[in-house]
Amino acid sequence: MKNGEEMDPEMCAVSQEIVEAQTRTLKELGAIWSDMGVHGEAKTARLSAVRTHVLRLFQDMVDEEESNKLIIIQRIEQHLKDLSKLRKELSGDTSCSPDEGLDSAPLYQVEKCLRERWENLQKVKEERIEQLVELQRRLDDVRYRLGKNDSSPYNGGITELELEALKCRVTLHEQERDRLQASFEETQSAIQQIFHDLEMTATFPFDKMVLSTPPNAFVFSPENMAALKKLHQNMEQKLSDAKHDATELRERLSNLWERLQISSHHREDFLHAHRGYSVPTITAFKEELKRCEAIKRENIENFVLQLRREISSWWDRCHFSKSQRSEFRAFYFTDFNEDVLELHELEVKKLKNFYENNRDIFQLADQRAELWEQMHELEKRANDPNRYNNRGGQLLREEKERKTLAKTLPKIEQELRERLVAYEQANYTPFLINGENLLELIDQQNEERHGLKELQKYQKKVNRNHMLEIESKLGTKATTPTSVKRGRLGPATPSMLGSSHKTLTLAPPHSAPQRTLTSKRKAEISPQSNGPTKSNEPSSSKTRRNIMTTLPSDNFSIASGIGPYSEFQNQLELMSAEKACRSSVAPKSYLRELNTPVSNPSSMSSTTKMTLTPGRITTATHLTVTPASLAVTPMKPPRRNNVSATPTPVRRTSTRLNLKSPGIKSPAPGNSARLTTPRSRLPIVF
Known part of the structure; x- marks a missing residue:
């Protein structure tokens, strides 16, 4: 308590008790001194001694408590130093004060709190030190397995980041060790298998160490790994050479056996006893080959002849010409010796290599x-x-x-x-x-x-061009149209008609034949006999029927086939009297109808130009005659020149006839075209 400050009630009570005890003690001392007869200076001296003793006692008590206070302060200061050091070691952060939040707390509480904090941090430090020791041990072990013997003591701290970095470092080294260990196990197994296949034993110290050392004890130093890789490559090469040698020796030995006509029993026994490609097997093959070579030298001529047959076979397979074959002059030698035999063997080998290299x-x-x-x-x-x-x-x-x-x-x-x-x-x-x-x-x-x-x-x-030239000189040429199935005639659609057309020009009956034919494609018309056909016969999908009549010769044209018009008139009158005309296309029921009255023609225009398209015929001009009436002559519609699975119906058109030229004679009955009587008017078609 500082001077001038009021005491709390507890201290006031203690002070009151001390005053009362002091008063009572002084009274007792005064009574004793009175009984003893102590008066004057002696009493004063004794009172002074009492005062001095009491004051010294109080002062000693104060000094002792001051000393205790100082000790507590020193402890607090030490705790603060220790906490600061621990915080720096554990986290590396010194910005925060250790006594944060303890400014107004009593010294005893401050000292206790700081002491508890220090104890907690000390436990963390001890745990991290243990972790650091374990990581350091693992690091030293893995570095030794990796052959890195230049490891130095760990000089880092024990902060969380530093320990995490050390842990990552140890993990990376362990992963590298595990990778190398797996590689070593695989390589060691391969090397052991090669030694076993070749029936070899290790002779060098490193080879023995590789074959006998367990994977978890092998030191994966760069030198050891390089030596291990080299050993593996050497063993792989030995294995490859052994396989190649064994294959080549087997092939050579098989050829020699074949040429020497060695018994199959001996071959099977030898091959059964010497399988694989081990060193003893290759040695046995070499010995057998040496024995067969000695026998071969005794039969050189037969061997050369066999090799020549084999060379001829390879020449044929490689498609060699005579000049290429003649380059091998030894093929024609008559003296047989080892040199000639060797030349033939080399030639066979060369031809085999040439074929194999260019097989594709x-x-x-x-x-x-x-x-x-x-x-x-x-x-x-x-x-x-x-x-x-x-x-x-x-x-x-x-x-x-x-x-x-x-x-x-x-x-x-x-x-x-x-x-x-x-x-x-x-x-x-x-x-x-x-x-x-x-x-x-x-x-x-x-x-x-x-x-x-x-x-x-x-x-x-x-x-x-030659045919067109002949046609232009001689007239119309008979062609063969595409057939149309019976009973499928009907109006043509635009898709059936096509885009091609023909232009036909008819000359006067007594003039020279003339015809102009233009077309992108020519309709082929096949000849047909003039005899009638039965309309009630069943039609077949494979039956082709002709529309136009047969032309007598190549010089025949439509104009040249027209006879006197009187014959044509007589024919029309005859058909008018019978009220029917024959047709090979339409049924008989259709032939009984007439469309126009009959008139006698007196004259006809000199030329008539008609345009023909597949399935349709239209006239460019009309035929005119002077008589009053004339029966419309029926026609047989031409079939459309179209190759298709479905027959194309024929569209019928009509043309009005006005006869004005009496000089035109009707065609002879034998030369007239076949006609049919449709329901509508139709043009004349030859």
């Missing part, structure tokens, strides 16, 4: 030749005029084959060209087939095929 070129060339022959066969079939007879789906199959060839052949040729160019660049010589440059041969064949196609097109064009 030979295969592509053979494939291309096969496709080329198929293409020629298809083109030959396409030019065959009998290809539409008894086809049975053959045309569809040929079209599919043609499309497949059109896609496959260019790809094969392109790949073959690339291989040939690569061969020529690598060997500085062209690839020959039967002595000819295969690349140039392909180009030459394609050029010849293209030229042949152009020649065929030109020949067709010349023939077509």
Whole structure:
């Protein structure tokens, strides 16, 4: 309590008790001193001693408490220092004060709180130190396994970040160790298997260590891993060499056995006893080969002859020409010795290597030749005029084959060209087939095929122009139209008519034949006999019927076939009297109807121009006659020249006739066209 401050009631009560005790004590001392006769200076001295003793007692008590207070303050200061140091070691942060929030607290409470904080931080420090020791131990162990012996003591702190970084470092090293250990296990297993397959034993210390050391004890130093990799490569090479040697020795031994005609029993026993490609097996093969070579030298002539037959076979397989074959002069030697035998063996080996190195070129060339022959066969079939007879789906199959060839052949040729160019660049010589440059041969064949196609097109064009020239000089040529099924005639639709048309010009009856024919496509008309056909016969889908009559010769035309008009008039009168006309198309019930009265013609215009389209006939001008009336002559509608699965009906049209030319004679009955009587008016058609 500071001076001038009021005491609390408890201290006031204690003070009152002390005053009362002091008063009572002084009274007792005064009574004692009175009884003793102490008066004057002696009493004063004794009272002074009492006062001094009491004051000294109070002062001692105050001094003692001051000392206790100072000790507490010193403890608080020490705790603050320790806390600051621990906070720095554990977190590295010194910005926060350790006595934060304790400014107004009593010293005893401050000291207690700081002491508790220090104890907690000390426990954290001890835990982190233990963690650090464990991480350091793991790091030292993994670094030793990795062959990194230059490890130094850990000088870092124990902060959370530093410990996390150390933990990551240890984890990375352990992952590297695990990776190398897995690689070592795989490599060790492969090396052990190779040693087992080759029936070899380790002779070098490192080889023994690799084969005997467990994976968790091997030191994965850079030197050891490099030596392990080299050992694995050497063993792989030995294994590959052993396999190659064993295969080659087996092949050579098999050829020798075959040429020496060794019994199959001996061969089977030997191969059964020496399997695989181990060192003892290869040694046994070499010994057997040496024995057979000695026998071979005793039969050189037979061996040379066998090798020559084999060389001839390889020549045929490689498509060598005579000049290429003649380069091997030893083939024609008559003296047989070891040198000649060796030359033949080398030639066989060279031919085998040549074929194997260029196997893809030979295969592509053979494939291309096969496709080329198929293409020629298809083109030959396409030019065959009998290809539409008894086809049975053959045309569809040929079209599919043609499309497949059109896609496959260019790809094969392109790949073959690339291989040939690569061969020529690598060997500085062209690839020959039967002595000819295969690349140039392909180009030459394609050029010849293209030229042949152009020649065929030109020949067709010349023939077509020649036929047109003959037709323009001699008149109409009989052609064969596409057949129409019976009973399917009817009005033509625009889709049935097509876009092509023909223009036919008729000259006067007594003038020279003249005809002009223009068309994008010519309707082919086949000859038909003049005899009547039965309309009630069943029609067949395969039956083709002709519309136009047969022309007598190539010089015959429509105009030249017209007879005297009197014959035509008589025929019309006869049909008018019978009220019917014959037809090979319409049924008999349709032939009983008449559409116009009969009139006698007196004259006819000199020319009539008619336009013919498939399924339709229209006139550009009308025929005029002077008599009053004339029966409309029926016609047989021409069939549309269209190849389709469904027959195309024929559209009928009519033309009014006005006869004005008496000089025109009617055609003879034998030369008149067949007629039919439809329900509508129809034009005259020859």
